[in-house]
Amino acid sequence: MEIAILIVILMTCVGLLFGFILAIANKKFEVEVNPLIHMVEDVLPKGQCGACGYAGCLAYAEAVVIDEDVPPNLCIPGKEAVSKRVAELTGKVAEEIEPRYAYVHCDGCKENSVDKYEYDGIQDCISANIFLNGPKACEYGCLGLGTCVKNCPFDAIDMNEKSIPVVNKNICTGCGKCESACPKKVISMIPIDAHVQVKCNSKDKGAVSKKFCRVSCLGCGICAKKCEHEAIKVENNLAVVDSSICVEKCSNATCIEKCPSKAIKVVKINKKL
Structure with missing residues (x-):
């Protein structure tokens, strides 16, 4: 019994000694924070x-x-x-920041697109993308499993009833977390005042992309030809809108009317679901 008491006393003394040494060291090596x-x-x-x-x-x-x-x-x-x-x-000078928000370049819901196999695994886009680039026949389309929603620190994204992410333009800060998290690179940051965008991410040729998704961009170039301000170019079989030119010069988006697959959409403010 006496030995146990001595051990407790000894351990207490050792603890106090080390605590005292650490307190002195902390004071001596303390770094003053601005x-x-x-x-x-x-x-x-x-x-x-x-x-x-x-x-x-x-x-x-x-x-x-x-x-x-x-x-x-x-x-x-x-x-x-x-x-x-x-x-x-x-005491620095702040240059102006162009407001931006996340835009989902895909409308390939189950009604519009086809799958190459049935996926019954982890409900995460990155996980699903590991096996044969995901279940969608279009290898560039949104997988609809909500990884972007989980990675948004500002709760600005919801999945709609068609399993396509919807960004609340009023809440989105344009931080880019969802863009980085998406394995398909379906999301990009666009100017807050953008007029139109291409609701497609496919780089396949028109005949192939149309087979996989009925609202895909065909890469036909009609929109580029009809744009009077050269705000649209076709790159890798996909129409790309230069929003800066579009906002500055365009007041009549004829590209929307001329697009045969209706892949070019008016950018609207989305309300949170």
Whole structure:
């Protein structure tokens, strides 16, 4: 019994000794943190999305405060308001940020497209894509398993009743997390005031893409020929819209009327489901 008590006393003393040593070491080697870093961090939206190129909001706050070459406008989700505030705190000049949001370049729901096999695995696009590039016959189309929804830190994406992601333009910050997460690269960031976009991601030739999906872009080039402002080009069998030209010059989107497969759509504000 006495030995047990002695052991407890000894362990307590050793613990106190090490605690005392650690306290001294902590005080001696303490690194003073610039309070401005926490002030900048408090301004940031805390989405931890990495759109700034840094590993989270604190990492960006440290960089923008300490490194004079790091601009104050890298927080895409924070937009102009956060950019200006960070610039004020750090004494830097904030260049204007073009507002953007995520756009899903696919309308290949089950009603419009065909599958090459029945998938009954993990409900995740990345997992499904491992086996033969996913169940869809179109290897460029949305797999509809909601990986983009799970990766959105701002709850701006929902799956509609047709298993196609719908982005709420009013909530989306344009951070790009969904774009990075999508194994098919179906999602891209477009200007907030974009007029039209191609609701297709297929790089297959027209005859092939039409066989897989009835609303696919055929790569026919009619839209490019009809566009008076040269805002549309066909690249890899897919029409691509230059939104900057479209917004600046176009007031009559004839491309929508001329598209034989109706793959070009008017960009609308989507309400959250």
